[in-house]
Amino acid sequence: MRNRYLRFLAVVALALVTSPAWAQQLPLEPPHKNYGQVVWPAYEGWFENADGSFTFLVGYFNPNKEQTFDIPVGEHNFFSPGEPDRGQPTHFASTRGWAVFGVTVGADYANKAKELTWTLVTNDQTVSIPMHTDPQWYVEPFQDAANGNRPPTLRFEEDGRAFEGPPVQGIAATYSARVDEPMTLTLWADDVKPTGYHDTVSTSRQRTRRRPGLVLRWMKLRGPGDVTFAEQRQSFEASKQQPENQLTFSAPGEYLVRVEALDETGSGGAGSQCCWTSAYITVNVAEAAAAVRQTGG
Numbered sequence: 456m457r458n459r460y461l462r463f464l465a466v467v468a469l470a471l472v473t474s475p476a477w478a479q480q481l482p483l484e485p486p487h488k489n490y491g492q493v494v495w496p497a498y499e500g501w502f503e504n505a506d507g508s509f510t511f512l513v514g515y516f517n518p519n520k521e522q523t524f525d526i527p528v529g530e531h532n533f534f535s536p537g538e539p540d541r542g543q544p545t546h547f548a549s550t551r552g553w554a555v556f557g558v559t560v561g562a563d564y565a566n567k568a569k570e571l572t573w574t575l576v577t578n579d580q581t582v583s584i585p586m587h588t589d590p591q592w593y594v595e596p597f598q599d600a601a602n603g604n605r606p607p608t609l610r611f612e613e614d615g616r617a618f619e620g621p622p623v624q625g626i627a628a629t630y631s632a633r634v635d636e637p638m639t640l641t642l643w644a645d646d647v648k649p650t651g652y653h654d655t656v657s658t659s660r661q662r663t664r665r666r667p668g669l670v671l672r673w674m675k676l677r678g679p680g681d682v683t684f685a686e687q688r689q690s691f692e693a694s695k696q697q698p699e700n701q702l703t704f705s706a707p708g709e710y711l712v713r714v715e716a717l718d719e720t721g722s723g724g725a726g727s728q729c730c731w732t733s734a735y736i737t738v739n740v741a742e743a744a745a746a747v748r749q750t751g752g
Contacts, residue, residue, distance in 0.1 A: 493578055509562070541558045544556065557622055604730045609643070611643075622735055634707055640702060667692055671714060684701070709738070
């Protein structure tokens with residue numbers, strides 16, 4: 456598969472064709488403005504499922520240092536043709552999110568005349584990115600063919616279901632919380648390496664220090680208010696952990712939160728889309744207890 460740098464340039468070229476944002480910096484540049492820049496949807500690649508259907512992995516890049524966006528599904532955040540809501544984020548943090556969500560289409564997609572497209576409008580600028588099944592964009596997110604490495608596993612109960620790989624396995628867990636009251640969430644995380652595995656990424660780049668054995672990153676995807684994480688990024692030297700994090704919500708309603716587990720390959724899998732895991736949780740947030748009592752009285 457081609458180097459991710461060249462593939463992302465292709466993404467930018469496609470996006471610019473449909474966007475008036477000619478004066479914007481390219482997404483590969485380091486962010487150097489606090490406000491006013493466009494959020495870029497990012498098509499990461501595709502893989503084929505056992506039933507012949509295809510799954511597209513999709514992310515985004517918000518280069519604004521201090522500007523986040525909440526964009527409900529609608530005229531400024533939609534897929535076309537067909538159903539506008541394909542599980543995309545409605546909250547866009549200041550970050551590069553790799554393979555934030557997956558979109559599955561039927562086996563006949565490759566023969567369709569119209570490609571599925573995700574469109575975002577931010578800072579009065581429109582960017583659209585198409586999904587396709589170009590063989591050069593084929594990815595293997597569940598196992599690195601070169602060394603047998605697999606993504607870390609995440610469990611939300613000690614002996615519960617293991618989540619591994621892209622966010623295509625549904626909601627991992629559902630929780631309840633109250634406004635402004637920290638909710639403690641416990642995970643069981645493990646990254647088992649195959650026999651003979653070695654950190655080829657670190658070796659090839661001649662790193663002076665190896666990456667951590669396990670990194671967890673937390674991100675709000677949808678919800679009516681702010682989500683504050685006690686730790687936005689958690690780093691561990693050992694790959695087997697039972698981490699905790701506290702989440703605090705500013706408004707009542709339903710939230711969708713993503714937790715991402717990275718191994719030594721880091722964000723974006725060093726260009727191969729393997730190996731890391733994304734899992735979604737939902738949190739139903741009620742009014743603060745004091746507010747409930749006051750209303751009831």
